[in-house]
Amino acid sequence: MQRSFLDYLVISLKGMAMGAADIVPGVSGGTIAFISGIYEELITSINNVNLSLFKTLKNEGFKAAWHQLNGNFLLALLLGIAISVVSLAKGIGWLLENQPVLLWSFFFGLVLASIYFVGKQIQKWNVAIIIAAILSAALAYYITSLPPLSTEASPWFLLLAGALAICAMILPGISGSFILVLLGAYRTILEAVDNKDLKTIAIVGVGAIVGLLTFSRVLKWLFSNHKNLILAILTGFIFGSLNKIWPWKKVLESITIKDKVITLKEISVLPFNYDGDPKLLFSIILMIVGFATIIILEKVATTPNEN
Numbered sequence: 001m002q003r004s005f006l007d008y009l010v011i012s013l014k015g016m017a018m019g020a021a022d023i024v025p026g027v028s029g030g031t032i033a034f035i036s037g038i039y040e041e042l043i044t045s046i047n048n049v050n051l052s053l054f055k056t057l058k059n060e061g062f063k064a065a066w067h068q069l070n071g072n073f074l075l076a077l078l079l080g081i082a083i084s085v086v087s088l089a090k091g092i093g094w095l096l097e098n099q100p101v102l103l104w105s106f107f108f109g110l111v112l113a114s115i116y117f118v119g120k121q122i123q124k125w126n127v128a129i130i131i132a133a134i135l136s137a138a139l140a141y142y143i144t145s146l147p148p149l150s151t152e153a154s155p156w157f158l159l160l161a162g163a164l165a166i167c168a169m170i171l172p173g174i175s176g177s178f179i180l181v182l183l184g185a186y187r188t189i190l191e192a193v194d195n196k197d198l199k200t201i202a203i204v205g206v207g208a209i210v211g212l213l214t215f216s217r218v219l220k221w222l223f224s225n226h227k228n229l230i231l232a233i234l235t236g237f238i239f240g241s242l243n244k245i246w247p248w249k250k251v252l253e254s255i256t257i258k259d260k261v262i263t264l265k266e267i268s269v270l271p272f273n274y275d276g277d278p279k280l281l282f283s284i285i286l287m288i289v290g291f292a293t294i295i296i297l298e299k300v301a302t303t304p305n306e307n
Contacts (some may be wrong), residue, residue: 006277037077042077043219047216140241162211170215
């Protein structure tokens with residue numbers, strides 16, 4: 001596929017949106033990738049990392065291998081994610097700490113609209129599709145309501161945590177950081193990053209790479225052979241995950257790491273039962289803005305395919 005500089009710029013902007021989502025615990029970058037029209041290409045590109053790629057590199061050189069990898073696409077996307085994480089992390093972190101209701105309201109509107117966007121791509125509805133959507137929504141809701149585990153952070157456990165977190169990160173609906181919280185590994189990994197514990201970081205990284213390369217192949221097969229079914233499951237997952245990003249919460253359990261309070265367990269409440277200023281008017285406005293953002297992303301999503 002021939003792409004112009006403008007096409008790759010748009011891909012980088014989508015990467016920035018993915019990075020911004022991944023910074024927020026509870027929002028999946030995979031959701032942003034899906035609603036911006038690059039999800040299947042991302043999964044296919046990840047699947048290109050295999051033995052065949054290394055054979056091409058050995059026999060035909062770097063240029064052929066880069067083309068087989070779809071390297072320009074991945075580079076533009078990863079660049080956008082990196083820029084977003086570096087430039088927006090502090091700002092979004094500040095909003096999470098000081099204006100959580102308003103930030104969650106925006107993401108709630110964004111994810112709410114994405115349910116319609118993903119669901120409308122299902123070409124044929126039947127009993128099996130409806131059941132799959134309902135069950136996946138129930139599973140996602142159940143996951144978001146689970147208490148965190150208390151598990152010994154052994155190397156094998158950290159390897160598994162990295163694999164599961166990266167799977168959640170590329171799966172629309174559930175965020176990787178939230179899975180780490182549920183597994184009881186969030187604190188360990190956060191402390192490892194703060195303390196520059198390279199051994200722990202490396203173990204989690206290896207798990208993430210294995211999980212990414214394995215799970216992406218499963219997703220690619222599902223999209224190739226059961227697209228309607230996987231779309232129904234993703235629609236249900238995104239719907240069920242709305243519980244996690246509902247703006248008004250009551251904290252039941254939290255921990256403090258280096259003067260930073262991290263919520264471990266919370267429940268959704270109505271705005272009128274919220275312990276604080278619900279900021280209802282501004283929250284509704286931001287939900288509408290988030291909803292409208294999906295419409296814009298849907299329009300922009302067709303840009304790379306026009307050349």
